[in-house]
Amino acid sequence: MKALILKEFKDYWSNSFGLISVAVLLLLAFLFLWVFPDSNYLSYGLAEGDLYFQFFSYLLLFAVPAYTVGFLANEYRFGTEELLRSLQINWRSALLAKFVAALLVLLMILVLSSTHLYVIYKLNLNSSTIPLAQIIGSYVGLIGVGACYIAISLMVTSFVQQTTASFVISVFVCFMLFSGFNLLSDLPVFEGGLDFWLERLSLSYHADQIGRGILRLSTLVYFTALVIWSIWLASFRLNTKEV
Template identity: 30%
Template structure:
């Protein structure tokens, strides 16, 4: 399993794909935080906070993570190497998990450089260090969990087709719906008291909860449950190829 994880990570970082994804993410975030005028510009806000990062990042991830994951299984299916992969001494879930960990690793690599933003704002505060550290840590955990869910969705989308473009489109749609779709449905106020339950089915409600700096076990269980659900969907899809 570790061999497969290393192979996928090397495949990302051994080509331009991984570096382009990281560069696009950091460039987009940097432009909104430091260059473009507006509410997301840290220097214009007058407050020592990197909260705009956690507002912008999910929308950037919504497109970049599908771009990372679209090839994981789709390319294997297109080239016919999926059959060879399935003959390896690994269970279907181990194969799925290895692909998932490789995709999440690239997301983690893209987030690590943003700690420079935190360090910069920390020193820009008056006095130095005048920043909500607890809220920032909670927001980072929330963003990691959100990215984890998007990777799981992307892996599933890649497993259901051998076309990378279709995988990308399906993944973007599912990420968008899981992130904001339930909230949009509840805003129609068609189901009365059930609307509050529908909101909690969406990722955004739990992401915003963690962004307040409180790591609630209910939010953690929700994220882990969604990740496991899509990984099991992927395992079922991959397993069906053996029949």
């Protein structure tokens, strides 16, 4: 398992795509948070982490599927799907390795981008202390959401071999899970009935709860179940697929 994870992680950085995509993400973050009018911190006027976490929730919606589909799509591209089978590697292990490697990439992106957060709080004139508990909570929520995006992207790619198509579908499914259900819950037709459950089906609801320091068992179960179910479905699909 360790060898598989290391290989996947090294694979990601072994070509220019890995470095370029992370560099572009960080540049985008810089532009949105500091340069572009309306979305930057100077227009926002408050030196708090909310804008940063809100921005990253949406950035990851595109970024995570963009780099995660490659973890599986490259196996199709190079024909190494057959190699993994011939080495008798269990698909569940291979997918878990890809999941962990993609999660490590996500963590690296978040660590690298945390400088923005540091600067934001240093600009805060009202307080010199950094609200660590709040930041950690928001990061946990963001990582949870990112983990779900990764698992969903792997699951979608196991069904759709074409890279662009699997990226588009992954973004759609991730969007629906992040805020699609939340938006649906606002429809009058669901008022007083399904709206409660639809809201709880959205990742943004659970991420917000964690950001506010509320970690419910239901949130943990929801994130974990979504990841496990997606990996299981992908593994089932790949195990039953003929090459």
